[in-house]
Amino acid sequence: MTADVPHRGITSRATDRPGDASPFALGLLLRRAHWRAAAVMTEALRPLGIELRHFAVLIVLVDRGPTVQRDLAEATGSDKAGIMRVVDDLERRGLAVRKAVPGDRRARAVEITPQGIELFDAAHVAAEPLAERLVAQMEPGEHEQLTDLLTRFAHPADEDASTL
Template identity: 85%
Template sequence: MHADVPPKTTAPRATGRPGDESPFALGLLLRRAHWHAATVMTEALRPLGIELRHFAVLIVLVDRGPTVQRDLATATGSDKAGIMRVVDDLERKGLAVRKAVPGDRRARAVDITPQGIELFDAAHVAAAPLAERLVAGLGPGEPEQLTDLLTRFAHPEGDEA
């Protein structure tokens, strides 16, 4: 079997190193930045007994209120089985509850509990010094500039998600 491979070009090849000029460079940088940020934020959440995947669901619940599991999966980039495991974890920890959805016997909405709100707020307090460490290598005004650029990149005009 033979794959359809485009003809050879002179475009730079991806290296993943600083200065990479390949068409993959931006994606590779964003992926590396994500790993770095996720590592730092995981450190903030660890003492609270949750992981980033749990916190991602709590963010959605605080922002949207009770949310059906399929919408949680979409909002967090998870699959059905993965979101069920996360919600199970949150329920076991007393941070979220499943509730019946009026008019739909099969659907369950997930809602954050008062204990979940307390943990959500505590996570922000725990993350503050680590977030400062995350951008410590940037110059004056650069953390705000980075945030602005990433916001515009992640949420193009008209994109509310």
């Protein structure tokens, strides 16, 4: 079975090498940047005994307050079973608790505990020097510029968040 795709003079294949003109290049570079940042943040979290998936949930809980599990799954890009495992881990560690949602007997809201807040703060302290390594090769002002560009890319002002 072959695709009905017009074959134009393709001179380049998608890579994530600097300077690649492929239409996939931006996504591939973002993926590589994510892997690099995730490796550094994993290193920061390891001594605290949690993984990035746990910290992602803590970020949502600090930002939004008590959050139902289905919304945690959506906010972290996880599936229902995955988010349940993460919340189970956080509960076992005393970092979060599930509470009943008034008016909905089936739903449970997840809330960060004081211990979770302490760990959240400790993670930021641990990550600071490692995060500085990520941007060490940048010129003055480039880190702020990169942050601004990625923020505008990830959160376009004219796009409704519900359409993503």
